[in-house]
Amino acid sequence: MTRDKLLFSSVALFALAVPGIVQAAEPASETTAEESADSAAVLDDGGIVVTARRRTESLQDVPLAVSVVDAKAIEATGTFNVSKLTQLQPSLQFYSTNPRNSAANIRGLGAPFGLTNDGIEQGVGVYIDQVYNSRIAAATFDFLDVEQVEVLRGPQGTLYGKNTTAGAINITTRQPSFTPEARAEVTIGNLGLVQAKASISGPIVDDKLAVRLAASSGKRRGTIYNVATDRWVNEQDNLGIRGQLLWRATDNLDLTLSGDYNRQDPECCAQIYVRTGATQRSLNRQFAELAAAFNYAPPSTNAFDRLTDLDSPLDAFQEIGGVSLRAEWDIGPGTLTSVSAWRFWNWGPSNDRDFIGLPITTVSANPSKQNQYSQEIRYAVSGNRFDYVVGLFAYHQKQHTTGAQEQGPAASRWLLNPTSPSANDPSVLNGLRSENDIVLKSTSLAAFGQLSWKVTDRLRIQPGLRLNYDKKQGSYVAVVTTGSGSTQLTSEQRGVLAPQSYNPEFSDWNVSGDLTVSYDVADDVMAYATYAKSFKSGGINLSGLPLDANNNPILAVGAVKPEKVDHYEVGVKTQFWDRRATFNLSGFWTEIRDYQATVTNGQLGVLRGYLANAEKVRVRGIEADFSVRPSERLSLYASGAFTDHEYVKFVDAPCPPELSGGRAASAANPPSAPGTPNGFSPANCDISGQWLPGISKWAFSYGGEYNLPAKLLGQDGQVYLGFDGNYRSKFSSNPSRSAYTDINGYSLANFRLGFRTEDRWNIFGWVKNAFNEKYYEVLATQSGSTGLVVGQPGDQRTYGVTLKADF
Template identity: 75%
Template sequence: MLTGRPEASRSTRRSFPVIARLILLASTAAVSAAAPAAAQEAAQPAPPAAQDAEPVSTDASETEDAIVVTGARRREEQVQDVPIAISVIGGEQLEQTGSINVGRLTQIQPSVQFFTTNPRNSAANIRGLGAPFGLTNDGIEQGVGIYIDQVYYSRIAVATFDFLDVERIEVLRGPQGTLYGKNTTAGAIAITTRAPTFQPEARLEVSLGNFDHVAAKASVSGPLVDDVLAVRLAASRSNRRGTIYNVATDRWVNEQDNLGLRGQLLWRPLSTVDVTLSADYNRQNPECCAQIYVRTGATQRPLNRQFAALAAAFGYAPPSTDPFDRLTDLDTPLDAFQEIGGVALRAEWDVGPGTLTSVSAWRFWNWGPSNDRDFTGLPITTVSANPSRQNQYSQEFRYAGSGGRFDYVAGLFAYHQKQHTTGAQEQGAAASRWLLNPSSANAGNPAALNGLRSENDIRLETTSLAAFGQLSWHVTDRLTLQPGVRLNYDRKNGAYVAIVITGSGSTTLNNDQRGVLAPQSYRPVFSDWNLSGDFTASYRPGEDVLAYATYAKSFKSGGINLAGLPLDAGNNPILGASTVEPEKVDHFEIGLKTQFLDRRATLNLAGFWTEIRDYQATVTNGQLGVLRGYLANADKVRVRGVEADFSIRPSDRLNLYASGAFTDHEYVRFVDAPCPPELAGGAAASAANPPSAPGTPGGFSPANCDISGQWLPGISKWAASYGGEYNHPATFLGLRGEAYLGIDASYRSRFSSNPSRSAYTDIHGYGLANLRIGFRTDGGWNLFGWVRNVLDAEYYEVLATQSGSTGLVVGQPGDPRTYGITAQARF
């Protein structure tokens, strides 16, 4: 029983950069200046946005105002006219459903998966594809592109930040390389923020909840020069106490601490020209991210070197063996500080039959972590940190036009990225017994590894160039043929240097020490050209029915290993593993988009079949002491399935929605994959000593395993989201409006949480339900209470194993039940 509670949050330990201070001061001044104008406008009802009419969008259009998208084919069009599997979520719905970041989208978009153990080690996938499951390796790219206001964000860590002043999100499923600047082989998440307006407006939102949750968002927009110059400023701040209690430090960990600032300046010198300058700064500074004891499973390591015996030898026991007690005793400081920001200039000029667009951007990312990679309160690994800094520059030119029976898009894209990581890992007094082979004479000598330290210098420089285009030929009023092509060049230059010193300061290492932290120095290089393309045929048999079929041939750039290489029998790096081949994608899709009941109902269906050769996988390194995975190519994987999106508005008072996805997935061929933990940790198998049965202590382990036919990690076979909202006219505190009740629920079936499926790391299926009840007026006021995970379901976001084949399984429990109240106002 806990008798005390630690402090709710930490003070900010780093000052804002100059750009953040300037935006914050400008926001404060603008809000003060706009207050009188906003007060005059408060009594006037705000015009409804078409994208915000559904409580949660599938692909549905409104009865009167169809949802309009721009990211799908780089021009404005109704979503039901786009022959792509696309979902649209309006800004109001993000706020109503508590979808505060990309991670939360998974609860309303069953085809989106998001996994994270900390902001850097995150992955956003669509239909199970995009980024390999496991620890992030900077030498490969995301297969799902995240774009904010048409700017490509290379760091998936941005997905953990709160959405700020968002107008809508478009989730495009399947390859999109013939339309987007950066190649995206699995799909794209295109986020559009609210633009500056020439009519004064302001928005304010404040939320309070359990776990000391406090959040506030504000935005203000208006003209500086009538019809010529307009400004928009937005800010958000959110905090929440951690959900896991560290008994060793008397503190709550895995907290939330987010700050977001954004400013935009719109210049309209002519009615045909818009120039938008934007700047943003986002910062997180939580005490995070702990993974805690879940269970143990038998490996092939000798029994006295598995978790139970090792813990007993130190007189150690975890604070709880029930992970949903949410207790830990980690003895290494936790930190997940990061800041992301940048400046972008977008110019749009209506010229000739179309629009010429230029998007120039610079972005930075600073990462300052600290982790406890042994997941226990013992001094096994006392330092694990890889602080990193990145700068990226991108330029895109694009022309989208229409003429007669043809619509077309053509573009050029250039991207350059520089990243520098300076990592450190240090072992403690318990490392020798925990990590060394039992046959080693040093296995019982604490001094053998105590103070052993690796300091890493990691550099990456990436250049991408592309030319792309797509043509839509309206052969008849019903039939459209749409070919697309992309020419792409990628080059990656890396450098990895690891210097290892002993606790006494010597660089002379014995074989045991090299087996735990190996000195490495290598410079991987990858460069390649590729030509990809797609072809879509769409046919409209009726006014409200669209059928389409697509084939896409796509590539994801090859990669380089920048997390250290596996070792050979002499504990030397295997240089042949320094690069991985490009992924080669063949994608087939058919779809049907329909509306009926006077367009009050929408049903969209999609079937897809995707095969990838040389699939890039992050695999677990089975060597003792090695904490990070490395990259490898699986020969072939396949993902295929069916998706359905349905919504109906039978009356102005009620709307309902349901989305579902069935996804069949497997490694078609991966014959030399690392083995799961139950087949690891034993002596090397041979012809004389064949591999032992899984989980045989002291057994013989194969060098690798054939996992052909097994599941891919992170993908549920079944996933669904469903819900609705009912409203009724009401009066509250003298204000006329409507009361409403909404529910949003989701389900996903069992999935694997290990690159090579293990009996110990499958995550059972689970369902979540969220409720909201509130009152809103036509004048822009909205007050509602909310409960997330209303049934307090116990589930895991990820599971992982401790290095060294000890059998320890750790995990990150999902959020417990949370509740609170939110007040919103628009002026």
């Protein structure tokens, strides 16, 4: 029996052991307000409060596929950022080769898979205390003093807007309290892990002014050893601080001033040798013979030896932070909310973009600075027959990037045709340098509203509408000089680094909307159906344009069209067994026209992502959520998603590596079979019907916790054992699916064993990836069609001890 079949059988047996389980998708809040169990097992119970519809209400009353992970689950499972959250949320995907090149997707949609292009929006909005974060890098930071995380699945454009065509991640931090409280947590583990968190809150002026302060710091040794520098890389080095001041100005007006600063400064992020695959380049231009020409061999051809020899500095410094002021004013029949915010993001990277220990590309860095300003005003009313929310939103972003790429002495032989005399002259490309100056200005304005009409005590109709205006202006200037400082380039030099200067623009209005009908079939059974028509703003290419046959930039692809989304969803939310069990089920069908795909420029030596529109893609599937608490001692959950996905029509897509790098195909010379050395390569490929990248057809998470009364050092409490597992099936790691970059399915298992008292202490040991599963997070290819495949191995087995205290 294969491992996948064994895993599926195990899940099936677990389902039989717990009557009613099918799948589940929300390892959410585990406890009621009265329960003190610090576990990740009971997921929702009708008492869970969410703000998914921009007003406070019970999770089970929201006709929306939404999952909640509360603070207890976050702390118990070690879910310290969005990347780790994916192990609890089968429908959430997160990919990152470094903080800038990260993507959070829901149901496989959201951001193009590949290198980040600053000229487009993400399709999954990240909100922290109601403030939109335009940079997905915010999702790479550790959660700091978080109360709960809501994952809203499906288009959320009406209320969340700003291109949340795939969903939203709504993070709520703990708020200032007029009751004094403090928390502290310390974790130590293998790989030199040391992590500390603390928060304190209380009144400054009784019933008028309260403050909350929180801080966290964490470090961990890297997981990849660089033999060239004798250092471990891909480490963790995080610092975060947050302060909040709550002023109860009047009985009906609260003002909350918040400020935060977060910093990461790891030696990161290495992608290392995984394998090679045949392309259509001539054999002497593919990896094996190129490496032999330099008498080069990677330190290991087994990525799970975790060795590399990168010879360019690695750095992934970033800092993010800002200030916000939130006003909540109970006026008339509803609440007026104003959220004003300024956010910044500074990025200071250094990469080795040839991925090996040869001086091919010696400099690859795109330091960037961004400022964003946003203002949202909402008025929300809950009435006997009508609930509604209306609002206005304004946003402005400015980003400035000053990038550089420089070639080294091995570049000529590696990148140029070996039949050319230049290939044997290192000086042709050595010192060839491109310095880029990139500016983005983006403005968005919106008016929105959503109404919930209680037609009867059981039937509700909920229409929503949003009018949005987006404008983007960009500037891209690349100045290329030779090693001697000249700007006079040969055709071969321009083919490696091309000077470019262009000023793309985009502006447009769009109207999005949704309609949801929900019906209470019984007291604890609600069914709903939704149709949403949504848009993701058009974009501009700000990573350099692809080149034509004469190595000149193709200005016609300076902008891409908006995505147009049609989304259908039906679902049912149920509770039974005196609300000790919850089972939610949803089915969805999403079609996107003019899907914004990131593709990789095929020019030699250039690793740049640019944007293209796929004519149509489709994602459809079924998700289910189940949790049960048979007794106060035992809690169980299981979650799952089946997702069918494909490019419905994409006839001019970039070709996968096995069809790239050869001579230009024509009518007289049709494309060669994949992987034919010195073959004929098509200019583009029809990948209609193929998989979308990054999406597993099957994904599960499952687990539970069992506790027993116990006493330790005179303290009454509970000893507990918890388990959390997850599985995902094979997925593609390339925009055009390739035989070389599919990532096989894998499963991870995490355990914890500890002792806790009711209101003070919690100490537990934990182990993650307990069975030391070998898996890849992402795979990618080296530029130039050499056939080299590189990747990031997932974390090996880690373990440690955590001590927590509440005061």
